[in-house]
Amino acid sequence: MTHASVKPLTLTLGHLYPDQLNLYGDRGNIMTLQRRCQARGIELRVVGLGIGDALAPDEYDMLFIGGGQDKEQAPVAQDLYDLKGIGLWAAVEDDMPVLAVCGGFQLLAHYYRPAEGPDMRGLGVFDAWTLHKGKRVPRCIGDIALNWNGSTLVGFENHGGRTYLGTAKPLGKVLKGSGNNAEDHTEGAIYRNAYGTYLHGSLLPKNPHFADHLLSLALKRKYGGEYYRVLAEAPPASNGYSSATLPEKSGETSGESIMVTAVMEEEPLTPPSFQLAPLDDRLEWEAHAYILERLGLHHAAAATIRAHIQE
Template identity: 40%
Template sequence: MNPTLPSHTVRLCHLYPERMNIYADRGNIAVFANRLKWRGMSLEIREFTLGDSVDPSDHDLYYLGGGQDRDQDLVAGDLAHKADALRAGADDGAAQLYVCGGIQLAGHRYQTASGESLAGVGVLDLETVAGSTRLVGDIAISTDLCGPSVEVVGYENHAGRTHLGDVSPFGQVISGHGNNDADKTEGATRDRVIGTYLHGPLLPKNPQIADLLLSWALEHRYGGRVELAPLDDTLEKSAHAVARTRVGLDR
């Protein structure tokens, strides 16, 4: 077990923040930054947009959020030039979080409502096809990524139906639509990569997932196994408890 040190810094590659930010993605970034700061560490945020090139040896954590269809189209074209770097980053053990539109672009292919096929990063073995209706509402899932059957709550709003290939789901749907409204899977995960439809945003009400990603990022940069010091999560747990009631679970 390696102790974390005040000098420790996580290097974040934030992809297209000015376009892929529709469901309050900046809340997730604020959670990364603050939960490091409260432990005496820091987050170094590097923003990448259209035309920029990404060096996979330079980042411990990657983030891609959701955007409107129009922005997603523009981003998809540009991602083709960054896909190799993102896959190399994942293979190298960097932590990556893809949310909402992000998970769609993390797969091999996203077929839009108009039938157009957008190539994705291919870092997660999945494909997404836009449906004629949107899957909207509060959602709760259960994941085993950070201990047995940890509940994750959020809100989903997506037209895409995602089908997984040779990749594990992020969690099992307790209540809500999930990847495709049919197979009860939600999101996808491999190595230190998570893709999910849950926003709300995801991390403020699910601090265990935030800390999991941060410990992965620190392990990537500094090696060994990292255990983060606990924080006072009273407010986080309280908001989590209220969100549970929105899918009919007890507070």
């Protein structure tokens, strides 16, 4: 059976409020997604959505919203609720992957009550709310590590607000650091494929497994069960990333590994499978392990080194 056509995978990411919400280098999350896509031959188009721009969910495959100071969040909160709320809710309910960091996380919960001024109304995607207990209360600041999906996530947190979860499931349990509120050891929140977190750092450069998780969700949602075939285990190219080519026929097994590629088949693949081609992430995992070691999580650091760095 021959392929009717072959075309590269493409994704479109909506970056909400890139000018207003970009504390602590959160734009690095976008850069990481772009680089990891490029290394696999996937085209990732990034579209900025500022104040006054509508959000049409059908035009995007992923969404990202970062963090900002309270004075910057107020006009964003109004715009998000009045103009983008319906589109964002539709995207979330349709299982579009969404990453919301710090202030973005707060605005996707029910409300944020700042130390001064009126409450900022959120969208309520996460059943959670945030209270700032005043400038005399120490901020939640410093390196942080949590367990996630049988592994760990690391980052840097710096927030005055304390977030409390209702029925929302946390992203993970805090191993070291403050997390949502420095009280209950929760960090972040999850609803469907939407993820809220306080982890800066930026988050994704030091957590390649989480970056790939988001990309996998986006690719499965767009191509899964329709016309894709995933072919992994591509050998490292000279730049340290994976590269390979697609054979002419689906039955060929030439020994060459193949990059993630969308393929229009004459017949549907049953059952579909999906796996991203691995990349050379040794530097990323070294940074990850360094944070764990600095936090005194020696066993977790050693496990990371054994699993991802040692050959």
